[in-house]
Each structure stands twice: as structure tokens, then as C-alpha cells.
Amino acid sequence: MKIDLTVNGEQKSWLISPGDTLLAVLRREGFFGVKFGGCEKGECGACAVLLDGRPVNSCGMLAAQADGHRLETIEALGQHPDQGWKKTEGLHPLQQAFVETGAIQCGYCTPAMILAAKSLLDETPDPSEAQVRDVLSGVLCRCTGYEKPVQAVLRAAAQMRGEMVAPIQATPEPAPESWQPSGDRVGDEGGESVAPGGTVQTRVMPKIWTVPQSPVRSRV
The missing domain is CATH 1.10.150.120 ([2Fe-2S]-binding domain)
Incomplete structure (x- = not known):
């Protein structure tokens, strides 16, 4: 059977089978922005398109039901x-x-x-x-x-x-000055810094341990 519809502002005439879903036909015609492989039960909404301006799940709609209607996919934007x-x-x-x-x-x-x-x-x-x-x-x-x-x-x-x-903001804003320890840091793995007034602030910098790769055993 043939259906006539408007897709993203263009008139289309497609040959379909009566049991074809709108999702299957759209992807067959190259509209890959319409996602498939989700629930395919009309529950997840990933395959949604606009039918006459309203969102519908294309996996739960027969392509024949779109005959004479206006469709929009993400490719229209x-x-x-x-x-x-x-x-x-x-x-x-x-x-x-x-x-x-x-x-x-x-x-x-x-x-x-x-x-x-x-x-x-x-x-x-x-x-x-x-x-x-x-x-x-x-x-x-x-x-x-x-x-x-x-x-x-x-x-x-x-x-x-x-x-x-x-x-x-492309980068996070710097922390307030009151959050930043003053004084010179001792070492890269932690140490002490001297704040105004002679107060000692100790910071612990955790080390990152990497697990060595196991030797590859060759099979005979």
C-alpha cells in the first residue's frame, strides 16, 4: 500500500506493508535520528517523533496511520x-x-x-x-x-x-579564598603549610596505586 505524508516539510510517498511500524519505515527511509532498540513497547519514548506537532512513540504506531499527516523528526531542526x-x-x-x-x-x-x-x-x-x-x-x-x-x-x-x-561557565569558578590553605605546601605527597599566625595545617594527599599487569601466559 502507499501512503502520502509530509516529513520535515517535504512531501513523501512511500510504499509500505500494512503491518509496518512508523519507526521501521522512518529508519528504512534514512531518518536515523529516530532511535530504535529501546523498549519497542511505547514505554521509553526514545523513538518519539512529532505528528502534527504532538509527540508520539513511533514504535507503537503503524506507518499507515501517518497517511495524510505531518511528521517532524530531529533532522528537521x-x-x-x-x-x-x-x-x-x-x-x-x-x-x-x-x-x-x-x-x-x-x-x-x-x-x-x-x-x-x-x-x-x-x-x-x-x-x-x-x-x-x-x-x-x-x-x-x-x-x-x-x-x-x-x-x-x-x-x-x-x-x-x-x-x-x-x-x-566553561570552567568551574575558583573556590572562595577562605577555602584555600595559605602558605607554601611541603612536598607533593602531603605535608604541612603554615597559615598566618603560625598555625600549622596538615594535609594528606592520597597516593594512587596501580596494579601491575599479570604476565601473559602463552598457550601451547
């Missing part, structure tokens, strides 16, 4: 000018915010999270933290604990509203 399947001006604000805040770790659930967030921001440009957490809750993540993805979505939302956002 921006990419680096010198990478990807199309030339764009750069990353989408959501993608950039995920990078800047460190919300990407293993990255497996990231496309679905970004699409879910996009569906929220398209309807609610100034979402609350509770709304962001709610929309991301449909995508399971074992790496981030959701804190940084939530920060990323709120940051992107502010940028898309034209607000100025503070730059992300």
Missing part, C-alpha cells in the same frame, strides 16, 4: 553548516542549549527530548519548570537525572523569546 544531511545556519536553540548545559550524555534519548521540548515551546513560549518537566517525563533517561535537560529547555525558551541569557 538545525545542524552544523558543514555536517548533516542538509545545510543550515546552525543548531536550533534547543540543540545549542542542550550542548551548552551538558544535557547530552550518552545522547540516545536526546532527539526525543528535544522534539518533545519543541512541541511544548511551539505552543507555550514561556513555560514553567513544571511544564518542562511534564513534557520531558515521557522520555526515559538514565544519564542526566533530567536536571540539565530542564535547564536546557528553559534556557532555549528564553533565547527564543529574545531574552539575554548568561553565558555558561
